[in-house]
Amino acid sequence: xxxxxxxxxxxxxxxxxxxxxxxxxxxxxxxxxxxxxxxxxxxxxxxxxxxxxxxxxxxxxxxxxxxxxxxxxxxxxxxxxxxxxxxxxxxxxxxxxxxxxxxxxxxxxxxxxxxxxxxxxxxxxxxxxxxxxxxxxxxxxxxxxxxxxxxxxxxxxxxxxxxxxxxxxxxxxxxxxxxxxxxxxxxxxxxxxxxxxxxxxxxxxxxxxxxxxxxxxxxxxxxxxxxxxxxxxxxxxxxxxxxxxxxxxxxxxxxxxxxxxxxxxxxxxxxxxxxxxxxxxxxxxxxxxxxxxxxxxxxxxxxxxxxxxxxxxxxxxxxxxxxxxxxxxxxxxxxx
Ligand SMILES: Cc1cc2nc3c(=O)[nH]c(=O)nc-3n(C[C@H](O)[C@H](O)[C@H](O)COP(=O)(O)O)c2cc1C
Numbered sequence: 001x002x003x004x005x006x007x008x009x010x011x012x013x014x015x016x017x018x019x020x021x022x023x024x025x026x027x028x029x030x031x032x033x034x035x036x037x038x039x040x041x042x043x044x045x046x047x048x049x050x051x052x053x054x055x056x057x058x059x060x061x062x063x064x065x066x067x068x069x070x071x072x073x074x075x076x077x078x079x080x081x082x083x084x085x086x087x088x089x090x091x092x093x094x095x096x097x098x099x100x101x102x103x104x105x106x107x108x109x110x111x112x113x114x115x116x117x118x119x120x121x122x123x124x125x126x127x128x129x130x131x132x133x134x135x136x137x138x139x140x141x142x143x144x145x146x147x148x149x150x151x152x153x154x155x156x157x158x159x160x161x162x163x164x165x166x167x168x169x170x171x172x173x174x175x176x177x178x179x180x181x182x183x184x185x186x187x188x189x190x191x192x193x194x195x196x197x198x199x200x201x202x203x204x205x206x207x208x209x210x211x212x213x214x215x216x217x218x219x220x221x222x223x224x225x226x227x228x229x230x231x232x233x234x235x236x237x238x239x240x241x242x243x244x245x246x247x248x249x250x251x252x253x254x255x256x257x258x259x260x261x262x263x264x265x266x267x268x269x270x271x272x273x274x275x276x277x278x279x280x281x282x283x284x285x286x287x288x289x290x291x292x293x294x295x296x297x298x299x300x301x302x303x304x305x306x307x308x309x310x311x312x313x314x315x316x317x318x319x320x321x322x323x324x325x326x327x328x329x330x331x332x333x334x335x336x
Contacts, residue, residue, distance in 0.1 A: 001295050005158040006068040010291050013235030014148035019243065020235030023266030026243030030275045030333050035321035045313045047325040049260065049283045050137055050205055050226055054109070055085030056310045057325040058273055061264045061285035062113035062139065064093030067164055069295040076294055078105035080302035084310060089113050089139050089285065092168045092185070102133040113139040113209065115169070118187045122170045127202040138202055139229065143210025145190075147182035148237040195223045207262065210237070212247045214254035217261075227260035227282070234265055234287050245276060252280030270312020277325055278333035
């Protein structure tokens with residue numbers, strides 16, 4: 001349903017796409033260990049993240065430029081998340097402002113993903129608008145000091161349509177060449193010290209997205225992050241890094257319950273969600289699967305994907321012998 005350029009943008013990774021493929025393949029390297037004769041007459045997929053309930057251990061990951069998938073773009077995705085009782089994380093690279101999204105989907109639970117530009121005044125104004133719009137958390141993406149080299153986009157000479165608004169980045173970057181602008185939307189001088197500025201500027205809990213090592217997870221805990229998202233940006237940044245699922249255990253072990261550990265990358269099935277939970281993730285996020293639903297059927301399509309995944313998680317929990325996501329433990333999985 002998508003133009004080839006847009007399809008390549010959504011589907012692709014960087015370099016040889018080793019990490020893109022490995023994100024999915026990593027799930028086949030683990031096997032579930034069900035327990036039997038457990039009373040599973042009542043199973044719930046509900047859980048909590050950052051202290052608040054969600055209907056399932058699966059949230060909508062931030063993905064940019066959703067209007068390329070469907071004219072309703074982010075508004076449709078927020079409606080789908082609201083209809084299924086989960087959180088949508090809005091990308092900085094959206095076609096609507098945080099206020100517009102919150103107004104259009106008043107029932108949606110929203111987090112905001114931050115690309116932090118060199119213009120501090122712009123960034124603090126943006127954060128103020130995020131707080132004012134009632135968002136619940138800020139997801140600071142830390143694996144993007146430069147845009148990865150996405151060769152599908154280069155081969156297709158992919159450019160953004162002229163009429164695609166990007167209101168959450170400084171005006172000076174808005175109408176630049178797509179690849180040049182992507183590389184300039186973040187301040188490359190940022191270090192751990194700047195997290196203090198973020199926490200002083202914005203009262204919301206901050207999650208760091210793009211953590212792949214125990215060392216960085218510990219630094220995140222020391223610098224007051226509320227959580228980390230183990231992620232390699234869906235294989236779209238440094239090619240050759242480990243699959244998110246493979247990086248998850250070392251991060252979980254390092255933080256030892258001091259902060260919440262989330263993960264994304266390669267989740268395609270309810271059973272993938274169960275494996276991530278067993279390896280210590282509080283919840284997972286899904287990127288491309290929701291975009292495909294959005295492309296096929298707008299809000300309904302995105303909602304169908306989320307409902308399908310929720311039904312798979314419910315059935316998987318039942319067959320695994322768990323009454324809720326909280327009952328899934330390390331003993332429910334083994335490496336192949
Ligand atoms: C088309 C596309 C756009 C994305 N845009 C963003 C973004 O703007 N900000 C961000 O932090 N991550 C972005 N990501 C990464 C996702 O948040 C997430 O880490 C990744 O998609 C998870 O992998 P999955 O697609 O296999 O579920 C993007 C991913 C895709 C596929």
